[in-house]
Amino acid sequence: MELQKQDMDVGMTIENNEIYSVLDEAIKADPKMGVPNDFSLYPFDISVNPDGSRSILFLAINRLKDPIKNITFDMTFGNKEGEYIYENEKLVLTEDEFGILNPDSAIPFMLDVTPEQEQLFNRLTKDNVHLEMANFKMDVEE
Template identity: 45%
Template sequence: MKKFVYMLVFIMILIVTGCSNSDEETSENVNTENNEEKTDVAANNNQEDLSTEQESQGNGDTLEVEDASQDAFEVPDLQLQVSKLDEESGVTIESSEVYSYLEEVIMADPKGGIPNDFSIYPDELVLNDDGTTSLLFIVINRLHAPIRNISFELTLGNQDGDSIFEGLEVSLEEESFGIIETDSAVPFLIDISPEDEEIYMEITEENIDLRMENYDVDLIE
């Protein structure tokens, strides 16, 4: 699994209930370690996806795991989109090592995501300049219209019962995240503890438990 050390500007656009809710800009620089095992759910064709299919019963909506390869060739190639705050700070795909890396991930799997749906993928561990660690996620919009103001409860762990997040409330507001165009992908970060980092390093495509529940998203028709 690859690990990043950030020294360039990258926006932590995630507001997580129970954590510090700040849209601060973080200095970051990417330093990849080639000898570490890479678990890249976003870049593999066999990755686990989260579907926005509604459950017929229950108090909220639930995203269920589906096969991203279904109808893969019927969708346009993905486009990487810079977050609103990053763009306002002058960050571009070409000027940021992080975005350049994500561009390579998307180019390796340009048909990623679920047709007529939106999904998220955990990607890489990030070492922040203050010594803390974050987990890099990618949001993919394959809906028929742009989306904004996304909120959901996130569960991530393995099928043996070890959890990194369990029902974590996540909010990606338009003022920080911007509007995600159709057939586009945008990154975001969530802080994790050293113990959670160890759990993530052991997660594979076969044992991952990834769920997005009670979601809400604004469609821009």
């Protein structure tokens, strides 16, 4: 489990932040989370923001042999029936914001959802979920 660079810069730690603590425990419970020898996403849960709005909390998981940074891709996420929460959503995980994602580690990020999108998220199961990444690009840290 890694902190986003921007969170680390303001003194946040896994221990002093509830979201990071929960994610760290989930990763410790399932250390093989993610796709072996690949970059993958894990939609973790709905998070309630301080202003009352809601976001989906995702884990970006690096199971590659190299550290990676400046990750960009288009994500489609929803169910196999074609109901999508996000469709071709362009995501950019920059080194400035997220830092470097080391091998066998994960970093969280959040995407805002409407109440309708949250309802669809809550109906997803491992059997009906559809998560696709296209136009994937990344830099490998030397």
